[in-house]
Amino acid sequence: xxxxxxxxxxxxxxxxxCMRPRDVEEIRVGWGTDPETAIRHALRASYFARVCFxxxxxxxxxxxxxxxxxxxxxxxxxxxxxxxxxxxLAFLKASRSAMQxxxxxxxxxxxxxxxxxxxxxxxxxxxxxxxxxTDIDRGGRRFxxxxxxxxxxxx
Numbered sequence: 001x002x003x004x005x006x007x008x009x010x011x012x013x014x015x016x017x018c019m020r021p022r023d024v025e026e027i028r029v030g031w032g033t034d035p036e037t038a039i040r041h042a043l044r045a046s047y048f049a050r051v052c053f054x055x056x057x058x059x060x061x062x063x064x065x066x067x068x069x070x071x072x073x074x075x076x077x078x079x080x081x082x083x084x085x086x087x088x089l090a091f092l093k094a095s096r097s098a099m100q101x102x103x104x105x106x107x108x109x110x111x112x113x114x115x116x117x118x119x120x121x122x123x124x125x126x127x128x129x130x131x132x133x134t135d136i137d138r139g140g141r142r143f144x145x146x147x148x149x150x151x152x153x154x155x
Contacts, residue, residue, distance in 0.1 A: 002094050007049035007061050012039040015051070015061045018081035026114045027079075029139040035079065042077045048105050052094045054087040059094060064105055076102060076109035076148070092126075099127060103150035115142035124148075 005011075016035035019027075024035055031038040042063055043049055049063030060080040067073045084091045102109055113120055115135065124146055133145040 001055060002090055002097070003053045004094075004097075005051050005053070007043060007046075007051040007063060009040055009043055011051045011058075011061055012036045012043065015039055015058055015079050015081060018058055018083060019079065020082045020085075022117065023080060026117065026141075029141045030112065030114070030143065032139070039079055042079075046077075048101075050098065050101065052098070054083060054090040054094075057081075057083040057087065059083050059087060059091050062098060064102065064109065067110065072107035074102075074106035074109050075111050076106075077111060095123070095127060099148070099150065102148075107150065109148045110145060112136065112138070112143040112145050115144050 013036050016039060019035050027033070027035050027038050033041075039061060042065070045065040046063035047066060049061065051061040052059045058081050060078055062076065062078040064074040064076055067075050110132070113124055115121075127148060129146045129148045131144045132147045136143045136145065
């Protein structure tokens with residue numbers, strides 16, 4: 001059973017403790033900090049954020065921060081946990097649900113994805129994401145900028 005809660009700063013240590021080592025390393029390179037600090041920073045910058053659970057296990061936390069109000073574009077961020085790997089179907093269903101919620105707030109979302117993280121890139125393609133800028137160097141690691149577009153359906 002998938003459960004959504006409004007994301008709060010008290011969720012940051014829970015998500016950070018449950019992250020996969022490869023995701024922790026990506027945060028250290030891409031954000032230049034530890035996961036808990038990065039999550040807290042992302043939450044402070046966001047106008048919408050949710051945390052997802054499969055039963056009692058956290059799958060991840062995500063949110064939106066403004067980029068351009070006029071074009072209905074936001075920056076989307078997500079910090080996943082190791083439970084994504086044990087609840088793959090639940091995560092995919094939650095991802096579809098999250099995209100519907102996102103498109104209530106923004107017509108376009110963008111951010112960067114680790115070029116070497118093939119599972120994450122496959123998931124992004126499954127969601128309909130497009131790469132708009134490739135091979136961006138961040139701390140000696142390659143990232144791509146992506147774009148997801150839908151119809152903004154203010155609720």
